[in-house]
Amino acid sequence: GQNIDQPTEMTATEGAIVQINCTYQTSGFNGLFWYQQHAGEAPTFLSYNVLDGLEEKGRFSSFLSRSKGYSYLLLKELQMKDSASYLCAVTDSNYQLIWGAGTKLIIKP
Amino acid sequence: IAGITQAPTSQILAAGRRMTLRCTQDMRHNAMYWYRQDLGLGLRLIHYSNTAGTTGKGEVPDGYSVSRANTDDFPLTLASAVPSQTSVYFCASSAASGYYNEQFFGPGTRLTVL
Numbered sequence: 001g002q003n004i005d006q007p008t009e010m011t012a013t014e015g016a017i018v019q020i021n022c023t024y025q026t027s028g029f030n031g032l033f034w035y036q037q038h039a040g041e042a043p044t045f046l047s048y049n050v051l052d053g054l055e056e057k058g059r060f061s062s063f064l065s066r067s068k069g070y071s072y073l074l075l076k077e078l079q080m081k082d083s084a085s086y087l088c089a090v091t092d093s094n095y096q097l098i099w100g101a102g103t104k105l106i107i108k109p
Numbered sequence: 110i111a112g113i114t115q116a117p118t119s120q121i122l123a124a125g126r127r128m129t130l131r132c133t134q135d136m137r138h139n140a141m142y143w144y145r146q147d148l149g150l151g152l153r154l155i156h157y158s159n160t161a162g163t164t165g166k167g168e169v170p171d172g173y174s175v176s177r178a179n180t181d182d183f184p185l186t187l188a189s190a191v192p193s194q195t196s197v198y199f200c201a202s203s204a205a206s207g208y209y210n211e212q213f214f215g216p217g218t219r220l221t222v223l
Contacts, residue, residue, distance in 0.1 A: 031209060041217075042199060043199075050209075097154070097210070101150055
């Protein structure tokens with residue numbers, strides 16, 4: 001079966017750094033996405049990785065290791081507005097997105 | 110219109126009733142998707158369309174049907190609603206359905222079936 005695992009909830013302090021992990025087992029791999037979803041809103045795109053390594057975009061970075069079936073999203077200089085759920089999704093061999101349940105990130109002052 | 114719109118925003122529906130959720134995009138994207146999102150579960154694909162005139166079944170298609178008569182519109186119909194279909198429904202689109210398929214989401218429809 002296809003499976004994507006993420007922690008259910010994480011807590012971090014404003015100004016700190018947090019790493020959200022995602023492990024996956026899917027039928028094929030054609031890329032991995034991270035999306036942000038604020039409560040009551042739609043998911044919005046954050047990053048895409050298809051090759052191993054780190055992709056940096058401002059305060060957010062995403063890492064991929066295809067051999068380990070592993071990715072993480074790194075958020076630096078945390079702000080209160082970063083309180084949201086972070087969704088990991090993998091494009092499988094049929095080019096469909098398989099979604100994790102999401103990690104709810106709580107930022108404390 | 111800019112992006113994807115969905116209607117209605119929310120709806121309370123009696124079990125057994127028929128309901129159509131509307132989705133319209135103005136980005137000329139080829140591919141469109143319907144997901145449901147339930148607490149503790151990831152987004153689950155109901156149906157998709159890679160291009161106008163074609164549709165396919167996702168992970169949880171039972172009880173739902175779709176049509177794609179043109180590029181812009183992708184309505185989702187519940188023929189006879191049941192309480193287990195209570196959920197938040199998101200419509201999404203992407204420029205293509207292949208390798209890099211960044212999806213753009215509508216604001217969602219919150220449906221309650223009693």
